[in-house]
Amino acid sequence: MRARVTTRVVRPKSVKASASDDPLYLQVARTLKTEIVGGRYPVGSHLPTESELCARFAVSHYTIREALRRLRDDRLVASRQGAGTIVVPRPKADAYAQDVVSINDLLEFATGARFAIESVDMVTIDGKLAARTGLAAGEEWLAVRGLRQREGALAPVCWTEYYINREFAALGKVLGRHVGPIFPLIEDLFGRSILEVHQEIGATVLSAALAKSLKVEAGTAALEVRRTYKSSDAEVAQVTINTHPASRFRHSMTMRRIKM
Template identity: 90%
Template sequence: MRLSPVVASDDPLYLQVARALKKEIVGGLYPVGSHLPTESELCERFVVSHYTIREALRRLRDDRLVSSRQGAGTVVVPRPSADAYAQDVVSINDLLEFATGARFAIESIDMVTIDAKLAARTGLASGQEWLAVRGLRQREGAPTPVCWTEYYINREFAALGKVLGRHVGPIFPLIEDLFGRSILEVHQEIGAAVLSATLAQSLKVDAGTAALEVRRTYKSSDAEVAQVTINTHPASRFRHSMTMRRIRM
């Protein structure tokens, strides 16, 4: 069975894959104790990338349907008896920044020392050095940018700066692939802001326009912060949608 890469759904591919696998798990195709196919086999079946499969499996783990251990594969686990709610979060620009159809045009890459003002915006400790990558994200053919994006990358992974000019898509998978450090937690905060004259000009809105800042903090397998991303959206160009779905365990 293969899933076409072009599907009649607005949901991210990883959610579509996760739902297909969940249906098969609940339907008994993969009983408790059995192994799901390997990442490579799932990539071939669904015609998607390894990154998409990893995110789909992460969703299944969040739903407590499977467990994964390095070298042991992904195993279907017994489900608790109580009902539970799981949460799908999909924003216009995608929670995990697949940025489909939105090109990231880098305007600057440099090492910065976190001062008090930047510490308040990023949640990082003052005095530390981080790789800062800044630029505009814009959809193909759109007259205005989607948002202003700032990446703050742990100096341990600062070598990424050499490859970002050729990279398309989210940055944190590069940390996993090139440095072998899994990203286990992403914390998101959304706050209100007012655009400065400089940033408003870049985003093609009036100075003082209301905006939303979406800050995501990515923690690695050793509980260290690997990356902080801040996306600043003019309020009229951002919508956050949330669906709570009941899962019968």
């Protein structure tokens, strides 16, 4: 029986001056959120006007509106016609928050491990693949498969499978010379921001063929890490499955008690 752990990760909102690849509105939203939580804008106070925020961050009105929308979604502020944007009390709660909030942190290994592509082709999702990916059977997706290996390592890190929405299938032509995770290409080439990643970790056993590629014995225990990337229009842009021999995988997270 397969054991599965589910983690939901949302991309962080970092300051514009950082090296973050996040969309500008998320960077602005993160800065404002930090300032709200830190007391620069206490409950009941008004945030600066859109024009003032545009000047401060050197971004467009559209970017500021999207940043404020994100803060409203986080229930940190409320916008009222003619009254501007007001900081509101956060709902009371006492819970544990998982301290895994960065898509970039989550996929750090993708930058440090070379991806050796073995196949790139369009596939029709069958029943078995639908169960593994969470995609609908009968749909066509671009499948990119290969091994990830760190420089100087004797064995691969994992077997990687990318399933990319056919809307972005043109990526197949540039992947051979691309280094790092694929989702930034979707953002850069198609203008579709990846806002959320849903992660599931499940236990499995390696087949003889896959075990040979990963340089372990057939039947070795492994972990499948499936990540579903959703774009700014809430559509699934990409599904990634990384299969790691159990001895080469460690998932670490920190949870801290918070009060809202």
